[in-house]
Amino acid sequence: METKTIKTENLTKVYNGNKAVDGLNLEIAEDDVFGFLGPNGAGKSTTILMLVGMIEPTEGKCIINDIEVARNPLKVKEIIGYLPEDVGFYGDMTAEQNLDYFARFYAMDASERKKRIEELLELVQLASVSQKVGGYSRGMTQRLGLAKALLNDPEVLFLDEPTANLDPEGVFQYRELIKQLSDEGKTIFVSSHILSEVSKVCNTIGIISKGTLIARGTLEELKSELGRVGAENLRIIVETIEPIPEITHRDIVNAEYSETKRKAIIEAKSDLRDYISSKLFEKGVKIKEMRMEEPTLEDVFLSVYRR
Amino acid sequence: MEAKGLFNVAKKEFIGHLTSKKFIVILGLFLIISALAMHQGTDNYNERLESYKEQISQIKEVEGHVGWMPDKPSIMLVFMFMSDYIMMLGAILAIAMGFDLLSKEKETRSLKSLLSCPVFRDEIINGKALGGTLALVFAMGTALLISLAILLIFSIVPSMNELAAILVFGIVSIVFLLAYFAIALMMSTVSRDSGSALIYTLVIFFILGSLLPIVGSTVAGMVTGEPPEPPAFHLQHETNESEGTFFYGGGTEEEMQQYQEELRAWSEKRKPITEVFNLISPNMNYQKIAFFISDPRIYSAVYEQSSPSSKSMTITTIVGESSAPSLQEVLGKVWKNILALISFSVVFFAIAYIKFMRMDIR
Missing domain, CATH: 3.40.50.300 (P-loop containing nucleotide triphosphate hydrolases)
Known part of the structure; x- marks a missing residue:
């Protein structure tokens, strides 16, 4: 014991x-x-x-x-x-x-x-x-x-x-x-x-x-x-060669685009990487990089403290 | 209760006091002024001694004299001068030693470090009180030793009775200093910071030392009214340095007797009121005890009358007395004041103790 x-x-x-x-x-x-x-x-x-x-x-x-x-x-x-x-x-x-x-x-x-x-x-x-x-x-x-x-x-x-x-x-x-x-x-x-x-x-x-x-x-x-418990949204960072068209999905909470529209930070309730890549493929947009940013422990703690 | 912690704290506090700049400066000033007061008192004593010798030689010249014989002046008169300085500088020294004893530890957060050690809280507060008391005993002891040295320099050798009186004077002085030390320690415990503790202690010092006797006298005046008017005659007085003030004038014996009775009644009515106020003032208690020890014959009579306007009669009364009261008799007359003086230390230390024991250290 x-x-x-x-x-x-x-x-x-x-x-x-x-x-x-x-x-x-x-x-x-x-x-x-x-x-x-x-x-x-x-x-x-x-x-x-x-x-x-x-x-x-x-x-x-x-x-x-x-x-x-x-x-x-x-x-x-x-x-x-x-x-x-x-x-x-x-x-x-x-x-x-x-x-x-x-x-x-x-x-x-x-x-x-x-x-x-x-x-x-x-x-x-x-x-x-x-x-x-x-x-x-x-x-x-x-x-x-x-x-x-x-x-x-x-x-x-x-x-x-x-x-x-x-x-x-x-x-x-x-x-x-x-x-x-x-x-x-x-x-x-x-x-x-x-x-x-x-x-x-x-x-x-x-x-x-x-x-x-x-x-x-x-x-x-x-x-x-x-x-x-704490992290409600995921952040998906997308970088493309062509400008990114507008992507819509019910799980997307927020989307921020760069001036050239070649970079987007998408906040979503679920992992939408598959959905985003297929949508971009359909529109003929080549993906340079796509990654999901997991919340750091710091983010998690902050979200827990603030609740 | 473990004594190890208590003595450890007391030792640290005692050494801390003795090596602190503020203690050294105020003690130095206190000793210098005490020595000057002693010198002044010694001069006064020598003058009285000369006058006494002169009176004795004059009496001896009168053949077959069987009446009043003058008293030989006591060297305790010298200490009467010292008591005034103890009341002011001594009290300031005691306040300076106590006002930041705990508040400074709270401010510098050393109290948390101390309390994290295996030591009871009561050992800390008792140790601080003990260390401060020992430092005050050291200060007063040094002052008394210097005063004795000054007496010996002037070839004045105290008798055993006078040495006992000096010892009692020293103890009473320490009790007086402890009263203000306890007030300062209490303020240090209840105040947020040392600055506030010092201000509050000085305010109490002013109230107890100066304001209260004035208030007592005013209240007594309001209750008893004006003193009775003397009979319609032209009152004149004459002051003689060695024999005091004498009143003389016209007026019938009956009128004078009635006036004296009214005056006595007025004094008796006034006395308990002023006494109550004086009892709650450490300064007034100390002054009364010191005066009684220094010159018991005069002050026993004066305080018993307790009326400034009856002073001439008082002196006339005591002139007939055969000898000065003994030290025991004197202490018997001022026991209430001694008790009141001790009560100050006890009450204020008890408040500091309770507050410190219940204090949340955050």
């Missing part, structure tokens, strides 16, 4: 009468890298805050490694790492001092702390930076946040918009780090509104919209599932 590291049961959070999270049921297996995807305001951060024991659910519960978060938040915090969105530190202290302060809350002696902090600062490339954190760029603070999240060598890692302030080099290093941590057997929960980012590092994805989980699965599963 597969072990479930992270589990939520009917998780609900109500703010001023509005449900930020509405009856969320999630199960994330051990070692999984789970991408929690959704637009801004969908309830991603609220879910994470409940999972890490920062806020209490209005209803339902969160369980991490068989520990109920609301009942034993401290025990949970000992085994998790959390990188909040817009992470912050004490500006009048160095990175080392900040990490040492936070490390004192865990069961680590002075030598352990020193060793761990040195390793982590090396890992996030801040070892040579001696200035106080108040003078850091957002990217540097984000990297320090990642080091802070890994301070206690957590079994479960929660990352909220982890690449939000990183430069391309930082994003690349972050992806490498996630792979490394995943190989070490850690369960990673990545919350983001950037699909490309999630799709690059996560094995499974859950999509949240208006506080409710609307889809869950691997990337391929989601693409096919949401493709059926």
